[in-house]
Amino acid sequence: MKDVASRAGVGLKTVSRVVNGEPGVTPDTERRVQEAIESLGFRRNDSARVLRKGRTASIGLVLEDLADPFYGPLNRAVEEVARAHGALLINGSSAEDPEREQELVLALCARRVDGLIVIPAGHDHRYLEPEIKAGIATVFVDRPAGQIDADVVLSDSFGGARKGVAHLIAHGHRRIGFIGDQPRIHTAVERVRGYRAAMEDAGLVVDDSWVSLGITAPERVRAAAEAMLEGPEPVTAIFAGNNRVTVTAVRVLAERERPVALVGFDDIELADLLGITVIAQDAATLGRTAAERLFRRLDGVDDEPALVALETVLIPRGSGEVPPSADR
Amino acid sequence: MKDVASRAGVGLKTVSRVVNGEPGVTPDTERRVQEAIESLGFRRNDSARVLRKGRTASIGLVLEDLADPFYGPLNRAVEEVARAHGALLINGSSAEDPEREQELVLALCARRVDGLIVIPAGHDHRYLEPEIKAGIATVFVDRPAGQIDADVVLSDSFGGARKGVAHLIAHGHRRIGFIGDQPRIHTAVERVRGYRAAMEDAGLVVDDSWVSLGITAPERVRAAAEAMLEGPEPVTAIFAGNNRVTVTAVRVLAERERPVALVGFDDIELADLLGITVIAQDAATLGRTAAERLFRRLDGVDDEPALVALETVLIPRGSGEVPPSADR
Numbered sequence: 001m002k003d004v005a006s007r008a009g010v011g012l013k014t015v016s017r018v019v020n021g022e023p024g025v026t027p028d029t030e031r032r033v034q035e036a037i038e039s040l041g042f043r044r045n046d047s048a049r050v051l052r053k054g055r056t057a058s059i060g061l062v063l064e065d066l067a068d069p070f071y072g073p074l075n076r077a078v079e080e081v082a083r084a085h086g087a088l089l090i091n092g093s094s095a096e097d098p099e100r101e102q103e104l105v106l107a108l109c110a111r112r113v114d115g116l117i118v119i120p121a122g123h124d125h126r127y128l129e130p131e132i133k134a135g136i137a138t139v140f141v142d143r144p145a146g147q148i149d150a151d152v153v154l155s156d157s158f159g160g161a162r163k164g165v166a167h168l169i170a171h172g173h174r175r176i177g178f179i180g181d182q183p184r185i186h187t188a189v190e191r192v193r194g195y196r197a198a199m200e201d202a203g204l205v206v207d208d209s210w211v212s213l214g215i216t217a218p219e220r221v222r223a224a225a226e227a228m229l230e231g232p233e234p235v236t237a238i239f240a241g242n243n244r245v246t247v248t249a250v251r252v253l254a255e256r257e258r259p260v261a262l263v264g265f266d267d268i269e270l271a272d273l274l275g276i277t278v279i280a281q282d283a284a285t286l287g288r289t290a291a292e293r294l295f296r297r298l299d300g301v302d303d304e305p306a307l308v309a310l311e312t313v314l315i316p317r318g319s320g321e322v323p324p325s326a327d328r
Numbered sequence: 329m330k331d332v333a334s335r336a337g338v339g340l341k342t343v344s345r346v347v348n349g350e351p352g353v354t355p356d357t358e359r360r361v362q363e364a365i366e367s368l369g370f371r372r373n374d375s376a377r378v379l380r381k382g383r384t385a386s387i388g389l390v391l392e393d394l395a396d397p398f399y400g401p402l403n404r405a406v407e408e409v410a411r412a413h414g415a416l417l418i419n420g421s422s423a424e425d426p427e428r429e430q431e432l433v434l435a436l437c438a439r440r441v442d443g444l445i446v447i448p449a450g451h452d453h454r455y456l457e458p459e460i461k462a463g464i465a466t467v468f469v470d471r472p473a474g475q476i477d478a479d480v481v482l483s484d485s486f487g488g489a490r491k492g493v494a495h496l497i498a499h500g501h502r503r504i505g506f507i508g509d510q511p512r513i514h515t516a517v518e519r520v521r522g523y524r525a526a527m528e529d530a531g532l533v534v535d536d537s538w539v540s541l542g543i544t545a546p547e548r549v550r551a552a553a554e555a556m557l558e559g560p561e562p563v564t565a566i567f568a569g570n571n572r573v574t575v576t577a578v579r580v581l582a583e584r585e586r587p588v589a590l591v592g593f594d595d596i597e598l599a600d601l602l603g604i605t606v607i608a609q610d611a612a613t614l615g616r617t618a619a620e621r622l623f624r625r626l627d628g629v630d631d632e633p634a635l636v637a638l639e640t641v642l643i644p645r646g647s648g649e650v651p652p653s654a655d656r
Contacts, residue, residue: 023437024458058435066403066419069597072395079394079421083428088435090418091394093407100411107386107416109351111439130352247597254601269397269575270598273582 008036059115059294060108061091062101070243070266070283071119074141077287078117085295087114096185098122109136115294117141117287123184125150137297141290143186144307151297153290153308155281157187157265160312161194162201164263164279165239167314169202172323173237173261177210177228179221179249180241188213191241191265207233216244218251225252229260236324237261243268250276250319263320265312277320280313336364387443387622388436389419390429398571398594398611399447402469405615406445413623415442424513426450437464443622445469445615451512453478465625469618471514472635479625481618481636483609485515485593488640489522490529492591492607493567495642497530500651501565501589505538505556507549507577508569516541519569519593535561544572546579553580557588564652565589571596578604578647591648593640605648608641 005015010029017025018033025033061078063071075091082089090108094101101121105128108116115137118125123146132138132150139151168176178195181188192211199206209231212224225248228235238253238260240246246264253260264271267280289308333343338357345353346361353361389406391399403419410417418436422429429449433456436444443465446453451474460466460476467479496504506523509516520539527534537559540552553576556563566581566588568574574592581588592599595608617636 023434023462025462026458027462060418066407067400069397069400072397072400075394076421079423083423088420088432090388090420090432090436090439092416092418093404095407095411104416104418106351108418111418130354134351134354250598250601268598270578270596270602273578274598274601 004033004036007039008032057086058088058090058111058113059117059291060105060111060113061089061117062104062108062119063091063093064096064101064119064121066093068244069269070281073284074287077284078291081288081291081295085298087295094119094121096121098124102127106131115139115298117290117294118145119143120145122146137294139290139294139297141286149305151290151293151305151307153286153293154187154310155286155312156309157190157312158194158197160265160279160281161191161239161241162198163194163312163314164265164277164320165195165198166201167277167316167320168237168239168261168263169198169204171237171261171321174204174324175207175210175233175235175237176204177225177235177238178212178241179224179228179238179245180213181216181245183213188241195239209233210235213241216242216248218248221245221248222252225249229256235260237263237322240264242266246271246276246278250274253319258325259322261320261322261324267315272317275318277317278315280315282310282313285310332361332364336360385414386416386418386439386441387445387619388433388439388441389417389445390432390436390447391419391421392424392429392447392449394421396572397597398609401612402615405612406619409616409619409623413626415623422447422449424449426452430455434459443467443626445618445622446473447471448473450474465622467618467622467625469614477633479618479621479633479635481614481621482515482638483614483640484637485518485640486522486525488593488607488609489519489567489569490526491522491640491642492593492648493523493526494529495605495644495648496565496567496589496591497526497532499565499589499649502532502652503535503538503561503563503565504532505553505563505566506540506569507552507556507566507573508541509544509573511541516569523567537561538563541569544570544576546576549573549576550580553577557584563588565591565648565650568592570594574599574604574606578602581647586653587650588653589648589650595643600645603646605645606643608643610638610641613638 001012001015005012015033018030059082079089092104098121109131117139119142120140125145125148141153144152178192180192183189210228214220238249240249243266246268249262253262264278267278271278329340329343333340343361346358387410407417420432426449437459445467447470448468453473453476469481472480506520508520511517538556542548566577568577571594574596577590581590592606595606599606
């Protein structure tokens with residue numbers, strides 16, 4: 001490298017920058033260094049370089065929605081663990097599109113991340129097998145991996161929903177609605193399963209008109225809530241399947257004269273002031289646990305992939321403790 | 329490339345993958361291709377490759393806090409524009425640390441992003457000059473660039489704060505407090521300047537105890553609010569300098585018997601239900617405008633860098649229309 005630097009008329013640091021693809025080198029200087037390398041027979045070898053450095057010290061995080069506040073604390077927790085390990089975090093969003101997820105994951109791999117944390121949009125992650133074999137550690141968070149064996153860290157969605165619905169039943173409700181996310185999303189399915197289990201535990205039969213799964217856009221959630229509040233078997237309580245559903249449900253219920261009970265999955269900022277009872281996931285612990293598992297893998301720990309399911313917490317604040325309206 | 333493929337016993341696509349640093353190649357295959365390249369005297373030339381491809385079709389976005397909901401819609405708007413241009417978005421957070429910002433920006437440049445959108449934490453961006461010269465388009469958003477000439481897209485923080493404080497004055501307030509972010513942050517300085525201008529417009533003298541700038545952690549904001557509510561010249565209204573300040577101010581004011589007026593900079597989810605009057609920035613338009621300027625640059629438009637300042641909107645919801653308490 002000294003010979004290259006001397007021939008190109010630059011410093012050792014500049015040669016190192018060009019060889020390692022680091023920034024801060026003008027195209028002209030890069031060309032001179034490349035010519036010096038060529039004339040001296042010095043050859044860059046990517047795989048050897050990566051092996052020698054061990055790490056390029058960056059991890060990738062693929063989220064499903066950059067604008068969902070649930071992912072904020074998760075994202076920040078991953079970043080803090082990465083920083084503690086001297087690694088940079090780069091991330092991107094699949095926007096809940098499996099093709100986009102794959103494109104982004106492979107783009108991050110091509111940019112030589114050492115490890116990946118993925119909130120999966122898709123259900124088939126076999127496309128990741130060559131990357132994992134090539135040494136890119138991967139941990140899935142919030143939802144399981146599809147068709148591959150990998151570490152997974154998520155919240156107990158089934159248990160959380162069951163606990164929240166049981167709470168409504170304990171406060172006297174018998175006709176309880178469930179509004180959740182699209183049925184192709186693992187957490188949505190687990191939570192509706194928890195709802196059905198709690199109803200069954202109490203010997204209650206679920207009317208078809210009480211369950212509504214679909215996108216969480218305000219218009220869809222509003223229509224679903226109004227339909228189950230005004231149908232032939234009107235509900236006296238609603239279980240909201242995630243934070244996006246809860247914010248719309250709170251608005252719909254605020255417009256109504258008779259109180260309707262509400263428990264939401266996921267905590268929400270200012271829910272304390274609005275008295276919204278929630279089943280809270282610990283998004284920061286999800287992120288931290290996933291990141292710590294990833295760095296264990298990067299440190300060479302090679303045990304069997306594991307599934308970690310974190311407990312949820314019921315936070316009663318008023319909306320979930322409203323009894324059924326008298327005339328219903 | 330045909331010769332390399334034939335010598336290494338692989339397909340053309342695999343050679344292309346190795347040469348372009350794309351994923352999906354095992355270390356063993358990569359080594360064979362590298363050896364074939366070496367023995368045939370074929371040399372990878374990064375700068376030529378980038379020029380030939382024109383774009384690697386990715387842009388980077390550097391935020392200051394991944395968990396601040398203000399950046400959610402901005403982030404998503406940038407992503408939508410990137411996607412419309414067939415580009416991937418990768419991002420990361422400076423955590424309001426200028427060194428971290430520089431590290432992350434240069435790491436993204438080293439990963440061959442074509443362009444960058446930066447919410448700057450620091451005040452000196454000369455470190456970006458070699459990258460910009462090397463053709464990496466850069467747009468700053470939310471805050472201006474420091475010591476370099478670049479496109480900037482931000483909200484009119486000065487005008488917004490002035491409008492919000494004038495609104496409180498119009499409702500009879502004379503003793504108005506301002507709680508804002510750290511004084512090294514451009515938006516914090518502009519907003520306190522807007523506050524002072526509105527007070528001066530009305531001929532009101534600002535008491536030193538009414539202005540508090542610092543970190544936006546709940547404890548700090550709570551202490552600041554309580555001090556100005558209980559001091560010798562107690563305020564009857566508070567202007568909160570950003571969304572982080574507002575959420576804590578709302579909690580503090582909810583605990584008090586006498587109503588205190590509040591206007592917050594930035595809209596907040598569920599602020600409608602809580603009746604919080606705000607000066608709203610349009611975070612999505614900020615992101616979209618910045619991303620569109622970036623792609624104009626990437627399309628070769630080479631006019632002078634410009635500063636775009638977006639208007640803010642006053643949304644009255646009740647908290648900003650409370651008159652001063654009678655006995656004050």
